[in-house]
Every structure is written in structure tokens, then in C-alpha cells.
Amino acid sequence: MANYTRPLMLHHVVEVLHKCKIEKSIRSLNIGSTNLRCIQTTSTRWNEPVKLAYTSYEGMNSQKMSPSTMMTPIIIQHGLLGSRKNWASLSKAIHSKTGRKVIVPDARNHGDSPHSNNLDYEVLSQDIMKLMEDLQIPKATMVGHSMGGRAMMKLALTNPSLVDRLVVVDISPVNVSPGAQAMTEFLTVMKDIDLGDQLKRATARKIVDEKLQVVVKDTLLRQFLLTNLVEDNGKFRWRVNLKSIIQNLPNIIGHFPLKSEEYHGPTLFIGGAKSDYIKPTDHEVIREIFPDAQFQYIPDAGHWVHSEKPGQFLEIVLKFMHEKD
Template sequence: MQLFVKSLRFLRNGKFLTRTLTTEQNYAQQVEAVPLSSELFEGPKTDANTAPLITMHGLFGSKQNWRGISKALTSKTDRRIYTVDARNHGDSPHTSSHSSAGMSADVSSFLSTNSLSKACLMGHSMGGRTMMHFALTYPQLTDRLIVVDISPISIPRSFYEMNRIFDAMLNIAVPSNLPMAEGRKLVKEQMKQATDSMETVDFIMLNLRKKPDTGEFVWACNVQTLHDSLPHFGNYESELQNLKPYNGPTTFICGTRSPFMSPDHWPQVLKYFPNAEIHWLDAGHLVHFEQPQKFIQIVADFLNKK
């Protein structure tokens, strides 16, 4: 592939800085970025000159899922911490596309908008794949990388059972005249027909909203687009083939009872992230919820490492 560069200038502290983009990075820039809704956390030791941490949730999640973790980290590190809603989730815009390249472009735009020349990145599941893609595409913008319970190599076969969950979400039937509490009970019963995992049902139910003008029950996440993008989750590694390895500090934090990372993947993972380490916690996929104290300490130690 022929290499060419493109320079972007952005303002920081009253001075213009220049980014130089390679072919792959320029390609990602061509994906239309959306402005991400975010929340900023700062603590007593916050240093504005230190690269902040940007955290992205997983599928069906939102920035609210990371408030407790973020508040705890502000007391253990000197970094500003931003949590963001991925496109098609939470308070961020809904679009007709949903891909790691698009979400990487969103994060790049977020850095520019907030005059950040470099950032630490943390992502869980879908967010982890976004942040891996970003680090491989924009290594000069990445200070260090934290990936939570997801592999760049493959996803478990059970993930494709999500079709039943999406179908149930797309076909909820709730009278608009019901109050929120009663409507939630009815939707929850309908969702139970799609999965045996009450943990999954409870997590998805955090997305249920009721329109104030019509009373209609709707989902905060863009269910149709997420459903349509489901087949692409299995083709993730093909998106990385033309990207050079990210050589910066990287840590993976995974659950021993989760199917989303296998020890067998590790030799292949190191081809993309040669300076990576891995921590295994006694947890399932929501490792940060199940083992919050151990998780926070691992992240804090990694962010504080010189």
C-alpha cells in the first residue's frame, strides 16, 4: 500500500498542534464521526498536563455504567477521566452505521474537540474493540491501552444468540398508557423469553425509556442498527490486517469464567500488542462489576506506572 500523509491542525492551550495521519488513519478519518456524549471526573490530584483516561462501555451499556469506577480512579490517579457513550448508545447520536472504524473516528473527533493531544484508552467488550482499533490506527494519540474482557481474535459462538434478544427488543409490546414501573415489569417478562440470563435482562433494561410526549416505550440504544451490524462483530480481525502493531503499554483484564477471551488467543494477541500483559480475575464478562476493587487497583497501578 502506498503511504501518504495528511496533516490536521487543532488548538490546545492557545497553540496550534499538528497531527500527521498515515494512509490507514486517513481512511478512518473519511468515516463520518459523531459527537460523543461524555462525563468528566476529576479528583484532588488531577493534573491537566497528564494524558486523561477515556473509557467506553460495551454493547447495550452507557457512560453511566462507569461512574463508580471512574470516581474511585480519580482518588488513585492524577488523570482526568472521561466516560463516553458510544454512537447508537446512551445520549450519543444514533446513526445507520456501527463499526469499530466509525467508533474509532468518533474517539479521534472527541480528542480534537476537547483539545487532547494524547489519551489513555479503556474499553469493555465492544468498547474494548473500539479502543484496540483506535490504538492500532492512531498510535501517536494513544498513551496506553486497557482492554476489558474481549479478544481481538474471535468471539464466542454464543454471542450470535443475541439475535433472539434483538428480536425481542424490536418487538416489545407495551401500552403507552401504562406508567413506567408497570411498563418495565411487562417488558422484563417479554425479555425473559429471549434469554435465560437474568444478568443480561437486567443490564438491557437499563436502556428502557418512556417518551414524555407520547408515552411510547423505547430503547435508548439504536436497536435496529446494532442488530444489523451483528454479523460484523465476527469479522473484527479482518479490520486489523493492514494496521501495524501498537507497541505502547497495554493491559488486558479478563474474567476466568467469561468466554470472550481464551488463553489460547494470547500468542496472536501479542502480534497486535507486543507490549501487552494480561490479568485474570475470578469473574464473568462484567469483570469490573463482579470484582470492582481488584479491577480498580489493576487499572490504577497501570495508569500510575512510569
């Protein structure tokens, strides 16, 4: 039932798997210095927040911790079709360099978090708020990539008191890359792939990769999509809730739901120089929503800037987190 990570060198990794709503079983395990608490429950109602699966990186370099940093952990939200595992290395590095607790959840319909028919930035931000409430976190630094970046923007705009500072990775509240519009086609191909039973992992991945090549020419993108292929009782399936994602895709790649809110806290937009998700021509409009926004572009990086150039990305993020307001 549970999925956990063994203790990593010099620090604790806490894996917690939650699902809503009626608790069926609770069990606590002590595995070395790692505490695992797993709650298995049924799915959520339409408009309720879900309890997200997450990993918490904490307990390393305790000498760097002060009361202020302990009160302001960092929450990182991945992008569409990603998972918390995509951010494992960077999360460990950020924790090691700052001494802060770093919490990385799986978004609903992704990873080990509950599936839901509802998927938009309102519920994604509410899920993060629910996580903060459960963990008794009054305020945090928010980091989000793509879909996760928009979810964190929504949270900052509607509940600014919860956000210490905001890092948005290669996504804009103003426009979406034209390339994102092609996602429906390859999502549909993913949903329609039937792998049958009793295949070896290498064979299953090869079959899926060949079918995806028809609509996804980029090798790195196909490899990213293949991270969602998991084995379940001898049969491979997609870990993400493709049906809900396809149904709600206009809510994710469409216009960002802006009202009259503004977030006046420190805000950093990080873009890949080869990506068109954050256009320089949009900076002025973005600053109307986030008046304290600054922008950084990493050379030779595309949409997955944090995985393509992790060293440069980490340097920029750490500098921003150490800046005084």
C-alpha cells in the same frame, strides 16, 4: 433537552451533549460548580464521525495533579448496549485515586449520543478521535469494555500516537465468545416489544423482563438490558438504536478488522475467569498485534468483570496506570 448530573461531593462533573451536524441551539448553564454545555444538532452523514455525549470527571484531588497527568486523561468506552452511566462509579474512583481527568462517552447509537445507520470499529474509533480533537486532547489512556475495547484497539492500531496506554476489558482481537452469536435473537425480541402508552415504570419493566426471559435466561443480563428502557412522553422506548445495531451486528461480533498494524505501547487485557472472551490459547497471537500485552484474569467474574468485581478491577487498572513504560 439537556440531561445533566448535579455536582458530586468534592468534584465537578461536566455533562456535555453533542449531536451532528447542523447546530440548532446552544445554551450554557452554570449550576453550582458544574458547567453544562448542550449542543442539539441533526444526525450525521454516513461516513462522518459524530459528536458524542460524554461525562467528564475532573477537578477533584487537584493536589495529585501534575503537568504529566493533566496531559494524559483517561477515556473509557462502554460495551454493546451499555452507556456511560454503567461506568460512573468506577470513573469517579479512578479520578479520585489518580487525579486525572476521566472522560466517559456514550458510543453512537447508545445513551444520549446520535443515532447512525453506520456502526463498525472504524467509525467508533473515529468518534473517539473526534472527541479528542474537540476537547484538545493530544494523547490519552484508553479503556474499553467488549465493543468499546475493540474500538479502543482499533484506535491504538491505526493512530498509536494518540494512545498513551491501553486497557482492554474482556474482549479479544482474535476471537469472539460463541455466546455472542445468540445476540441477534434477543435484540430482535427487544425491537419487537410494544409497550403501548401510559404504563407505570414498574409495569413496563415487568412486561419487558417477562418477554426477554424467553431468550435471555440470565437475570443479570436482563437487568443490564433493561437499563436501556426509557420513558418518552408517557411511552417507554429503547434508548439504543436497535435497528442499526441489528443491521450492523456482524461488524461488531464478527472478526476484528486487522491489517498489518501493531501497537507497541503498554497494553493490559483484563478478563473474567468465568468468561470465554479472552482465551489463554489466544495470548500468543494477541502479542503479535500488541507486543507489550499483559493479561490478568479476575476469579469468579464473567464478561462484565468491571461491574461484578469492581474493587479487584480498580486495583489492577490503577497498578497498570502507575507502572513505568
